[in-house]
Amino acid sequence: MxxxxxxxxxxxxxxxxxxxxxxxxxxxxxxxxxxxxxxxxPPAAQVDLSAEDEPTSRLMERHQCSTTGFEPGVIPATAIIRDQAGRTRLVSFEQGWAVFNDERPGELVAVCLGRPRAGGR
Structure with missing residues (x-):
C-alpha cells in the first residue's frame, strides 16, 4: 500500500x-x-412549627390550627406565637406573619382558621 x-x-x-x-x-x-x-x-419546603404542651394543643384544637399551613388560597385568621419568655399566645394572623418574617420577636407555633361558628357555618 x-x-x-x-x-x-x-x-x-x-x-x-x-x-x-x-x-x-x-x-x-x-x-x-x-x-x-x-x-x-421533594415537596416544597413546609415550615414545621411545633406545639409541645397540653394548653397549646387545646388552644390549637379550639381555633382549628395547623403547624404546616393550609391549602393554597386559605388565609388563616389568627396565629399562635411563642414569646421570648416561652409563653404561647393567640394573636392576629398579621402579628404571627410578622413573627414568622422576623419583624417581631418570638416564634410562630401555628396558624389558625379561628373558632368554628355556631351551627357549623
Whole structure:
C-alpha cells in the first residue's frame, strides 16, 4: 500500500474514534441529565412549627390550627406565637406573619382558621 493510502486510513480511523467517543460522552451526559430531571422532587419546603404542651394543643384544637399551613388560597385568621419568655399566645394572623418574617420577636407555633361558628357555618 502506498504511504498516502495508509495515512488516509489512519486519519479516517482517528476521526471515527473521536466521533464515537464524543457521541458516547454526549449520550452519557444526556442520560444523566434525564435521570436527574425525571427523579421525584421533594415537596416544597413546609415550615414545621411545633406545639409541645397540653394548653397549646387545646388552644390549637379550639381555633382549628395547623403547624404546616393550609391549602393554597386559605388565609388563616389568627396565629399562635411563642414569646421570648416561652409563653404561647393567640394573636392576629398579621402579628404571627410578622413573627414568622422576623419583624417581631418570638416564634410562630401555628396558624389558625379561628373558632368554628355556631351551627357549623
Amino acid at each position: 502506498s504511504d498516502v493510502r495508509i495515512q488516509w486510513l489512519r486519519t479516517a480511523a482517528t476521526s471515527l474514534r473521536t466521533a464515537l467517543t464524543a457521541a458516547a460522552l454526549t449520550l452519557l451526559l444526556g442520560f444523566g441529565a434525564a435521570s436527574v430531571l425525571s427523579a421525584p422532587q
